[in-house]
Amino acid sequence: MYSVIPDSLIIKNDTKILFLILDGLGGLAEKEYGGTELQVAKTPNLDALASKSSCGLLTPISPGITPGSGPGHFALFGYDPVETNIGRGVQEAAGIGFPLQEKDVAARFNFATVDKEGKVIDRRAGRISTEENKRICEKLRKNINLGSQVEVFVETVKEHRGVLVLRGEGLRDEVKDTDPKQVGLPPLDPIPLKPEAGKTAELLKEFISQAKNLLASEEKANMLLLRGLAKNKGYPSLKERFGLNAVAIASYPMYKGIAHLLGMTVIPDLSTIDEEIEALKANSEKFDFFFFHVKYTDSRGEDGNFMEKVKVIEEVDKLLPDILSLKFDVVVVTGDHSTPAKMAAHSWHELPVLIYADTCRVDTVTKFDEISCIQGALGHLRTKDLMTLALAHAQRLEKFGA
């Protein structure tokens, strides 16, 4: 599952590695603006750093494949994103800090509205408030009973979104989603995809049946739709694989959840980039791998708002000197995938990357953007290989072979 290299070559030392991850960093040119978001943004500090770094372009998964946040980040941390592909349920559970056990199966659910015939008329139950969600989850938690062999957890995520966890022996995750993915259709049955998953499917059917009765009196959230049932396969931590004492500085549950799964220490209660910077400063002596996550490049990209994404990039650029003053031995700046404002969605396009270290081979790139980085020393790199390069520059890898 994990390459024999570099895990078997690890050296421990006291070097420090920073991964500055601007979520959804890569973009596409728009005629109106005359370039990509990174090309249009004024980024003197990033450009200065690029000028003394090795630059290149990352392919998150493989050419043409658009990554979700899970695979995008697993690759950044040196885990093969296809082999480790984490299910939606596990990702959501991790995102709310729910400590999944080995025997658990977890599914993401949406509260939804169905009509009298049981057909879905709103797959998000009018985006009920998080408070509403908490009240309803508590009702379900208290009243649903699947027998003495199975524990049931019904957890709020946000608005109409939640996580269902079943805990018991022999539970499997090969069960079909019940979300019909469009309105006008009734919820689907939780169909087992393998005979071994028959019992789990029966339990889910019973759960849905009881939930439906309990929700009948709700005005909007009178049904729920399950998807992405998954087990936590359990991943070796960054400590186990690379000897890294890692910390995650991130504001969004999803990324904190992924960091949790890989055994990072997660700094709680961060919202703004400024708070993240303070946390980085406060912890810069306590760890040796720093995952610093900026969400808003992706958010503005997903909004399709080119100039707001430009602004976020410029904001990060202004903070860069502060970050660099903390003296990391290796600095990586990149993202988990592209989110071009032009597409208002994640995309498969490569994204720029730079590695700065005393041992980096400085190329001719003097501007940090998607086009300039084509000329960089790193060329076109699979994201999963990035961690190995960072470890090498941190003098944390032995020679392979004699």
Added chain:
Amino acid sequence: MYSVIPDSLIIKNDTKILFLILDGLGGLAEKEYGGTELQVAKTPNLDALASKSSCGLLTPISPGITPGSGPGHFALFGYDPVETNIGRGVQEAAGIGFPLQEKDVAARFNFATVDKEGKVIDRRAGRISTEENKRICEKLRKNINLGSQVEVFVETVKEHRGVLVLRGEGLRDEVKDTDPKQVGLPPLDPIPLKPEAGKTAELLKEFISQAKNLLASEEKANMLLLRGLAKNKGYPSLKERFGLNAVAIASYPMYKGIAHLLGMTVIPDLSTIDEEIEALKANSEKFDFFFFHVKYTDSRGEDGNFMEKVKVIEEVDKLLPDILSLKFDVVVVTGDHSTPAKMAAHSWHELPVLIYADTCRVDTVTKFDEISCIQGALGHLRTKDLMTLALAHAQRLEKFGA
């Protein structure tokens, strides 16, 4: 055999993809002409298209490996060319439209001339005419009898070339070629490479023995040499894998045969590029994947005729506006391999590629040739990854992971 990506991520929609394949496109500079065939050719239309596309270089198989037409095209269509490696016999059978069944084994054969001692003195029987070939094949077909358990098909390809198909239970393809590959040696025995292929080898030996007697009276074609015995493994079609309703517009049997194997609709009776263009126009609303094949770049390269290859490239360039006026959502221009006139043969060199789509990242390349494309956004790409990129630009792929 086939990656779970992108097959499991397919979205169906009504976008249209064109693969304009100039066979043997890549070349090498010759001093006399001051550049490669593509550099010397005047290609204003290709250059204009490159200027608004993502460009790069394709490695058909892996560095240093020269592809035959089969693997070169399988890779273009997104099939791993090593894993799917199609035997010569199957390729030839497909090339003449022979409908191979699962239990068939097929071999390419050449009529040859042997001397009185049975040594090969002409491996191509003086390139007898196709008419001669047909007459002789009929004689063999009528008179050879391998018993009631095995059907024998002896089919003309062209000139001295033919296809032998044996149909019966338990036939295997692990049998050595009988072509000694040089004159002055007798034909080799069909030796089984595995014990399970012993019965097939015996049948081939008997076939050759009977054929030899029947051919004894022929002046030139008094023997035949077998190679590339193969079974049709059966490939999932472009429809099955990618949901593509594909059409092949090609004039040569070989490429039509490959298209047949992958379930494409093959337009019959096309000879010239002009006829191909008419066929493309006539069918542009009926399909969503268009394989448009130009043979003559390869032919003139194989002839070692630099300036004639340049002319073919210029001819295609002139037709490009006509082609583009049909409004494909994704246009790919490339080839299956290089055929430098300097080498008068297929070669392993990378070849230029461009992808044009609304979502392509436009790089700094303004000329479509082997050297300019080094600076392109696509970098150095394995050919087998090209289809995935095309599907992505056609909005036909879901996100991988959550």
